[in-house]
Amino acid sequence: MLQDKWIQLAVVDDHPIVLHGLERLFAQEPHISIAGFFTTGAAFIDFMADNEVQVVLLDIALPDINGAELCRKIKQLSPATCVLAFSSHSERAVIMQLLQNGASGYLLKNIAAPELMQCLEEALNGQITFSTEVKKIMARPSAGELEPVLPLTKREKQILHLIADGKTNAAIAAVLLLSVLTVETHRKNLMQKFGVKNAAALIKAATQHQLL
Amino acid sequence: MLQDKWIQLAVVDDHPIVLHGLERLFAQEPHISIAGFFTTGAAFIDFMADNEVQVVLLDIALPDINGAELCRKIKQLSPATCVLAFSSHSERAVIMQLLQNGASGYLLKNIAAPELMQCLEEALNGQITFSTEVKKIMARPSAGELEPVLPLTKREKQILHLIADGKTNAAIAAVLLLSVLTVETHRKNLMQKFGVKNAAALIKAATQHQLL
């Protein structure tokens, strides 16, 4: 832990028992000063307007805002503030979303106290840190659930991107100097490969397969 | 580093100079055994069929396959193998994609040798690790580039998800017990809020705004 410096830590969680437990835990830490406990995102954003916080432990299920969205807001208001997600949600997509929004780590609520302190220290030292269970999730290949899709040809990928851009078949034909009927065929082939029936489902599936 | 144990490390990079430099660097490490250097994904996948590798340093721009895709394949073939992306690409989307596919870290190629060894050690100890520059990128709020979208109502979110599932207006009406005309109005309102002209662009935009 940074020596002889008080770390202003805030906790945003809508469960009072959690807040109580964390309060007791941190009370024993000589270098951590509890800036506050908050049960809503709005309350914490208000608090940040006049108070500096170095670290936030952030639940993601809050009554007034999604934690990922709150994370983004916190980082926009105070980029130096270190946000650690602190949640019982263990889905990979949720973890990735918090990272995407600038979180410096993700801890599951089943974390042991010593590990929690370890992760806090790492985060304060600039690390991006995860509790052990989260590391296991991250290390797993993620797309086992996705049905593999037939490989797309070069032209198909081009057409796919243009469809995702919202272009009509006629517009795509103009861009690629093709017949509209050719574009229709490519679109039909794409939908067949993904096993979908319209463009909306095609774009969603392509995104899931990381083709967009 | 794990004591008295040889770490089988492989490098997959299509630049011979990089391979040469890493070879010299690791030659000085008593516990690292170079399993091999590979310039294509296919060559490495072949190698893995008969050889165990604990750690892979993986470039993402390879001649025959995208590094993110290769990462996914490696983790599918050998979930215990630790993959560290090793790249000059510093875009956040690329970093997230590697993490999504199970990478245990992401290092930029401008990393200093001591830091590289440090990250290797952390990765081998089960950490998810990033070089300093990457941590800076990760800590930045990411969505400053996205134009904010008007908030969606509860009903709009429902409609959006059903559109993304590929359902027609008639199907959505049946599911939600609404008139088809009502669903059309919601769809129109959604497209207006996102500033798009069709369902494909709507789904892409909604994905970018993390609404799907």
Add this chain to the structure above:
DNA sequence: TTTTTTCTACCGGATTATTGGTAGTTTCTG
């Protein structure tokens, strides 16, 4: 209680997409 917001519904015409495949040419691969 009043005002605002959300939800619901309208609806015909124009536009676009989807459907059902078939098939010739060009490019690529072995």
Add this chain to the structure above:
DNA sequence: CAGAAACTACCAATAATCCGGTAGAAAAAA
């Protein structure tokens, strides 16, 4: 060089979406 794969084009019928707003009822908020 031969075979396979990719790309191109066909095309009418049908289905679905998009467009232009307006407007009343219900729910929520002040």
